[in-house]
Amino acid sequence: MKFETPAGKNPIDQLKVVGRATSRIDGRLKTTGNAPYAYEQHDVAAHQAYGFVVGAAIAKGRITAMDTTLARAAPGVVAVIGTLDHAQPLPKSRFNTAHLFGGPQVEHYHQAIALVVADSFEQARAAAALIRTDYAREPGQFDLAKAAPDAPLVPGSKGKPDVARVGDFDTAFTQAPVQLDRSYTTPDESHAMMEPHATIAAWDGDRLTVWTSNQMIAWGKASLATTLGMPPEKIRLNAPFIGGGFGGKLFIRADVVLAALGAKAAGRPVKLALTRPMMMNNTTHRPATIQRVRLGATRDGKLTAIAHSSASGDLPGGDPEAAVSQTQLLYAAPHRETFMKLAVLDLPEGNAMRAPGEAPGLMVLEMAMDEMAEKLGMDPVEFRILNDTQVDPAKPDRSFSQRHLIECLRTGAEKFGWSKRNPKPAQVREGRWLIGMGVAAGFRNNLLMKSAARIRLERGGRLTVETDMTDIGTGSYTILAQTAAEMMGVPLDAVTVKLGDSDFPASAGSGGQWGGNNSTAGLYAACVKLRAMVAQTLGLSENAHFADGKVIEGEKALPLAQAAREGPLTAEDLIEYGTLDKQYQQSTFASHFVEAAVDAYTGETRIRRMLAVCDAGRILNPKAARSQVIGAMTMGVGAALSEELAVDKRFGYFVNHDLAGYEVAVHADIPHQEVMFLDYPDDKSSPMKAKGVGELGLCGVGAAIANAIYNATGVRVRDYPITLDKHLEHLPVLA
Amino acid sequence: MKSGDAFGFSRRGVLVGGSAAGAVLVHAGPVQAAPAKGDVPVTMPVSLEVNGTRHDLQLDTRTTLLDALREHLHLIGTKKGCDHGQCGACTVIVNGERINSCLSLALQHQGDKVTTIEGLGTPDKLHPMQAAFIEHDGFQCGYCTPGQICSAVAVLGEIRRGVPSHVQEDIVAAPAVSNQELRERMSGNICRCGAYSNIMEAMQHVAGESA
Numbered sequence: 001m002k003f004e005t006p007a008g009k010n011p012i013d014q015l016k017v018v019g020r021a022t023s024r025i026d027g028r029l030k031t032t033g034n035a036p037y038a039y040e041q042h043d044v045a046a047h048q049a050y051g052f053v054v055g056a057a058i059a060k061g062r063i064t065a066m067d068t069t070l071a072r073a074a075p076g077v078v079a080v081i082g083t084l085d086h087a088q089p090l091p092k093s094r095f096n097t098a099h100l101f102g103g104p105q106v107e108h109y110h111q112a113i114a115l116v117v118a119d120s121f122e123q124a125r126a127a128a129a130l131i132r133t134d135y136a137r138e139p140g141q142f143d144l145a146k147a148a149p150d151a152p153l154v155p156g157s158k159g160k161p162d163v164a165r166v167g168d169f170d171t172a173f174t175q176a177p178v179q180l181d182r183s184y185t186t187p188d189e190s191h192a193m194m195e196p197h198a199t200i201a202a203w204d205g206d207r208l209t210v211w212t213s214n215q216m217i218a219w220g221k222a223s224l225a226t227t228l229g230m231p232p233e234k235i236r237l238n239a240p241f242i243g244g245g246f247g248g249k250l251f252i253r254a255d256v257v258l259a260a261l262g263a264k265a266a267g268r269p270v271k272l273a274l275t276r277p278m279m280m281n282n283t284t285h286r287p288a289t290i291q292r293v294r295l296g297a298t299r300d301g302k303l304t305a306i307a308h309s310s311a312s313g314d315l316p317g318g319d320p321e322a323a324v325s326q327t328q329l330l331y332a333a334p335h336r337e338t339f340m341k342l343a344v345l346d347l348p349e350g351n352a353m354r355a356p357g358e359a360p361g362l363m364v365l366e367m368a369m370d371e372m373a374e375k376l377g378m379d380p381v382e383f384r385i386l387n388d389t390q391v392d393p394a395k396p397d398r399s400f401s402q403r404h405l406i407e408c409l410r411t412g413a414e415k416f417g418w419s420k421r422n423p424k425p426a427q428v429r430e431g432r433w434l435i436g437m438g439v440a441a442g443f444r445n446n447l448l449m450k451s452a453a454r455i456r457l458e459r460g461g462r463l464t465v466e467t468d469m470t471d472i473g474t475g476s477y478t479i480l481a482q483t484a485a486e487m488m489g490v491p492l493d494a495v496t497v498k499l500g501d502s503d504f505p506a507s508a509g510s511g512g513q514w515g516g517n518n519s520t521a522g523l524y525a526a527c528v529k530l531r532a533m534v535a536q537t538l539g540l541s542e543n544a545h546f547a548d549g550k551v552i553e554g555e556k557a558l559p560l561a562q563a564a565r566e567g568p569l570t571a572e573d574l575i576e577y578g579t580l581d582k583q584y585q586q587s588t589f590a591s592h593f594v595e596a597a598v599d600a601y602t603g604e605t606r607i608r609r610m611l612a613v614c615d616a617g618r619i620l621n622p623k624a625a626r627s628q629v630i631g632a633m634t635m636g637v638g639a640a641l642s643e644e645l646a647v648d649k650r651f652g653y654f655v656n657h658d659l660a661g662y663e664v665a666v667h668a669d670i671p672h673q674e675v676m677f678l679d680y681p682d683d684k685s686s687p688m689k690a691k692g693v694g695e696l697g698l699c700g701v702g703a704a705i706a707n708a709i710y711n712a713t714g715v716r717v718r719d720y721p722i723t724l725d726k727h728l729e730h731l732p733v734l735a
Numbered sequence: 736m737k738s739g740d741a742f743g744f745s746r747r748g749v750l751v752g753g754s755a756a757g758a759v760l761v762h763a764g765p766v767q768a769a770p771a772k773g774d775v776p777v778t779m780p781v782s783l784e785v786n787g788t789r790h791d792l793q794l795d796t797r798t799t800l801l802d803a804l805r806e807h808l809h810l811i812g813t814k815k816g817c818d819h820g821q822c823g824a825c826t827v828i829v830n831g832e833r834i835n836s837c838l839s840l841a842l843q844h845q846g847d848k849v850t851t852i853e854g855l856g857t858p859d860k861l862h863p864m865q866a867a868f869i870e871h872d873g874f875q876c877g878y879c880t881p882g883q884i885c886s887a888v889a890v891l892g893e894i895r896r897g898v899p900s901h902v903q904e905d906i907v908a909a910p911a912v913s914n915q916e917l918r919e920r921m922s923g924n925i926c927r928c929g930a931y932s933n934i935m936e937a938m939q940h941v942a943g944e945s946a
């Protein structure tokens with residue numbers, strides 16, 4: 001099905017199942033420990049051996065020798081693979097920046113350099129410690145602040161100029177009566193999903209099956225084929241349950257490559273997981289940024305000039321953290337300028353983490369907006385509303401498909417009690433606590449990606465949905481079941497959903513908050529086909545409607561199951577998109593409100609209240625969507641207050657590479673969270689009229705926290721995370 | 736204690752100096768002698784009572800309780816998030832107390848009664864806490880969830896028994912089932928999906944019903 005014109009009325013609009021708060025259909029499995037994750041599929045292949053991965057102990061250089069003699073002789077060892085067994089690195093897919101394995105070169109710390117396979121985990125681990133490696137270390141660049149000034153501009157995509165300009169920023173900024181020019185930093189961050197990267201690999205002749213933890217099955221299959229130099233059709237990837245990804249499992253990693261190599265060498269299935277201390281340097285991370293924002297405004301608060309630039313680093317051939325993208329679309333101003341610089345750093349690979357670009361970009365832009373509002377003596381909510389735009393500022397005849405940011409801000413302000421905020425910072429006290437409120441806007445684009453699915457009407461009337469879509473905690477199982485139930489007129493529990501298998505039709509996968517809308521739209525297309533097949537089988541026209549397990553036309557009401565009396569009916573289709581996302585800017589919007597308390601004696605911050613109001617099209621399952629948003633808000637608390645990969649600038653690695661040193665938010669950090677969804681189905685996004693929501697909740701929340709802290713303390717910290725040492729000295733003296 | 740200082744340098748310091756000078760040779764690896772080929776791992780017998788069933792196992796002495804459950808009994812509900820006592824995904828209830836099963840060796844648990852998530856309830860017969868987690872959507876990816884649920888059940892028990900926590904105003908008074916109290920006691924269980932707010936609702940729900 002090609003989606004080229006805005007969606008008209010369709011069966012989804014009935015909202016008998018879709019749009020209702022629905023408990024997850026996989027909930028019983030997950031809460032009872034019966035959902036098998038990658039490492040746990042004991043019964044898929046007999047006689048599984050255990051792999052243990054060894055990581056490089058230097059950040060850059062060459063391996064001159066590796067002695068595996070002791071490891072090979074160790075008890076229980078079945079196979080040892082060293083990186084020098086391969087003269088060259090294994091080919092990498094277009095999604096990987098650093099090589100995953102092979103050859104003498106070390107590109108980053110903890111890059112995989114060896115695998116030990118043994119009968120037991122304990123034996124593999126012990127033997128891995130017996131490998132002796134000699135390195136020739138080379139100097140590397142590990143310091144973004146040092147490298148940034150000389151870093152080259154990032155070329156504009158698709159032939160666009162390096163510096164994106166609208167109007168004449170320099171002149172407008174110089175002439176602006178009120179100006180703000182500030183620099184900010186955001187640190188390297190780690191996905192730190194709870195399930196480590198893990199794989200079981202089994203060969204059957206020249207065919208390979210991997211049970212792994214990956215967000216993008218079709219990409220993973222193609223990438224693995226490239227890296228292993230084999231035809232993709234000989235590979236099957238299976239990931240029915242994924243213990244979190246957040247972008248860290250978009251691409252294949254060393255676990256799946258080494259499990260495959262290990263299984264080949266061992267002549268039996270191999271299972272392995274990256275150890276927690278290896279994950280943060282072996283895999284990808286969100287790169288640190290140094291950003292600068294310049295805002296020019298009239299005295300009554302109209303922005304006339306906006307500039308945003310960002311510098312980040314990555315390995316050679318890597319990508320920038322696109323922290324300036326939202327600034328091209330969020331606020332009106334006739335004169336604008338954005339650009340990025342990318343330094344070569346020899347740290348581990350930087351890559352996508354939840355809301356790449358917008359997450360650190362909005363932490364900065366929305367702090368700058370707060371500073372500007374204060375300079376103007378304006379309320380930060382009103383300042384944002386005054387500078388709203390309903391069109392793409394660079395192409396004023398291109399409007400947003402839907403944009404209700406103003407309503408997000410007004411509704412949020414009302415609900416949160418924003419009018420009680422004292423605009424003067426450091427005025428509100430409760431005992432030892434300094435209290436403040438902060439606001440920020442959230443913004444993230446809605447991406448359209450083609451997505452396929454298959455649906456089968458079984459004998460007896462049950463429905464089975466099959467697609468390689470993944471559920472990484474997003475609730476895919478449930479919204480796909482809701483979609484099928486709504487389209488075919490059956491109750492939710494008449495639908496079985498099977499996901500994450502590369503033998504199923506290729507979906508959009510889980511990333512960039514595109515999974516929900518696109519995967520359900522793909523299933524919608526398959527359901528339209530199945531409805532036609534059912535109607536034809538039953539001798540009805542395409543006007544028949546499907547409800548209560550029946551197919552109804554005029555006087556006739558036939559049981560749906562009757563259509564499968566002779567055998568199952570299977571329909572497969574995909575959704576593809578025309579140019580609606582070119583004609584219209586499709587984005588999602590939010591307002592974030594936060595109340596923070598800062599201990600006047602210790603500088604410790606406590607988040608007291610959080611509210612997000614989201615404008616993200618039709619919400620398919622308000623229960624799971626709310627969870628996506630609160631989860632993202634929680635990640636935003638970590639980003640604002642505690643998360644930072646500490647760079648050892650001498651040796652070139654992240655020092656705090658485990659969950660004790662890298663501090664994500666825990667229960668004690670998170671208060672009760674409120675989420676509201678505005679109800680604006682977007683007919684230009686897909687037949688589902690839904691948009692992404694999984695990343696929106698993270699966009700802007702960090703700045704709302706920072707602004708609340710400033711309102712509490714009067715101390716502006718522009719280097720995230722806002723740890724107590726950064727403001728303690730400057731806190732107001734207690735009377 | 737400062738043996739490295741006796742020589743006026745540390746291993747790290749040598750490496751720093753070396754890297755400043757350009758390429759430098761570094762070794763990483765063992766200094767101990769190799770075990771002889773054919774050595775068998777040292778195993779010992781242990782009996783555990785897991786979810787009411789006795790299991791007599793012969794285990795590598797290095798096997799953690801966590802791996803005994805996951806790899807030997809195939810009770811995959813107990814999760815390995817870090818293997819270092821940093822995340823709580825491996826929480827199980829041993830003789831009535833919750834512990835991180837990655838932090839103890841299986842052999843330390845001779846005769847112990849272990850309750851895992853599978854022992855609390857099944858898909859057809861949910862424990863009230865499991866049902867409350869589903870109703871309040873107290874999870875997303877589900878990987879931390881068995882640990883959260885085992886902790887949640889144990890925490891309500893701790894509060895009932897009057898086990899104090901450091902957020903209590905009065906440490907000798909009976910602890911309350913307050914949001915702050917629950918959050919404090921649950922903070923050893925990380926949920927990167929960020930379901931905390933919903934987990935609190937699930938726990939309050941169960942606490943309210945059993946109160």
Ligand code: FES
Pocket residue numbers: 814815816817818819820821822823824825826835836837838
């Ligand atoms: S696996 Fe035991 S605490 Fe993380």
Ligand code: FES
Pocket residue numbers: 194243244473873874875876877878879880925926927928929930
């Ligand atoms: S549900 Fe994913 S980590 Fe808690």
